[in-house]
Amino acid sequence: MQHSGANLRFLVLLFVSVLLINVDTHTRALAPVRAVLGIAVAPLQSLALLPRRAGEWVSLRAMSEPELLDRLDELEDERLRLSAELQRAESLEAENRRLRELLSASRRGLDRVMLAEIEDISFEPSVQSVLINKGIAHQVYEGQPVLDAHGVMGQVVRTSYLKSAVSLVTDPGQTVPVMVERNGLRALTTGGGSLDRLDVPYLDRNTDIRRGDVLVTSGMGGRFPYGYPVARVLEVTVDVNEPFLRIVAEPVARLGYSREVLLVWPGEPPEPVDLPAPPEDHGTAGAKPAETGDAAGSETTVAPAGGDEAAGAAAGEGADADRQ
Template sequence: MLLLGALAIALIVVGRYTNWLAPVRDFATGLAAPFHWIAEAPGRVADWAEGAVVSRAELEEENDRLKHQLLLLQHRAQLLAAVKAENTKLKELMNARELVDDRVVVTEVIGVSPDPQEHVLVLDKGREDGLVPGTPILDAHGLLGQVIEASAGSSRVLLITDSSHALPVQVQRNNVRAVAEGTGNLYLLQLRHVSNTSDVREGDVLLSSGLGGRFPAGYPVGQVIAIHRDPGQPFADIDIRPRAQMSRSRFVLAVTGKAGDDALEDELNGADGGAP
């Protein structure tokens, strides 16, 4: 009894202060994936049934709407291509080394951590598809989190709202830099250590700043929803609503490959116009 208790405590301490258990954790992620997959099966059947009994009229309507949306997005993409080319040229003039294009993998969320005190998702892709610890994860609206453990075919993602997560951001309007911390609430981030006099306003959009080298720069993180400035306190309390849909995203994007030199070379070798 005492021996086993001591062994368990030793495992907890070793897991907390060293990296020795990382391979075990990666293995465990692979072990857990089938459980999540089976446990989620009823939901998948329900989804399938919902898709299978849609009427023809509804499908046609949806098809029309999607075509319309695609047209709008293509129009925007054309504008974007021109702006991007111009931007790259300007960056080259300034001798700045900049990401040209990020390689992106679409993955499906197959599970959520059962522990209510942590915000962790389980994804159905892993090392085989280039997801390694540190890989940034996005959804259609903004930054979602980063991979913390990866096995061959599945991985775990720590959301930016987890209370142990923080990421460097900057205000889109004026590039004021700050650190956005998770709070343990799925709909709230907070900026810490921003002085009372700094120029941050309600409604400002925050982008990832790329400092720290973990997340790529320029992805939307959230929007300032409330600022409490108390003259007696050295720092302002700034509440942020994250852009990404933390608890509702089913398909998410993993930005794999540091997208530095390789992507740049691909582009220079005449892969113009193709998908990134």
């Protein structure tokens, strides 16, 4: 009697497991379950990461002072270079915003970001997803884009209270709407199954795309914000027997190496950061936009001649206000 009971239990559990897999792949009904149960296993996850963390701590302690000073120097240099670039990017950003306003296109600004860390927890290295140490508690949501310092990494597919799983762009199920940076040609990338390969399907044989082209997110579909690099085209093969080009690209993000990643909230303004801004920034920011606004106005034929000044000034003020 007990025997048949065990058999029945087994069959029920099999059914439940298959049901779980189906429900979890096709719906989000299990998100609350995962959020709650996820808390229970969080201590185990921390425990599993302990050896790696300890190793890193030890190797950091073991670094000699000159080594650390070198590293510090390197980072200082990098920071200076980046802040110079940032200033340039900021003025471009302001100019871009004004031009878009003149064209009455929708505004497109910087996005709110948050730093997260990859926890290398995976029983199966082949599955193209990683776990990060931010979850619902940090307002992470399913479908959220994830970047690293070099480009788009992927998107959040599952969240629990404290962790989330990120599916990489190289996952065969992941499709990212992109465009060729050089000419604005729209395309898609899909994962090729290994960490260094992306496919670009459905492009006609006479499409203008070549080796070395950079593919950036096009913002189509509304999930990934516009303008972040995704991949670089490695080879373009023409096969006369096939209607489409065979294009292989490599992801720009360093998928196998990055530890720190950025979670992006597209459309949300960034939190104010203390930038090393020169003190006269306020004055020039007000003056410069008016100039560029005029220049843009004289080139743009759609805007009425009288409105140029006003639009330029208004945009300048807008940019100014944003910066404060």
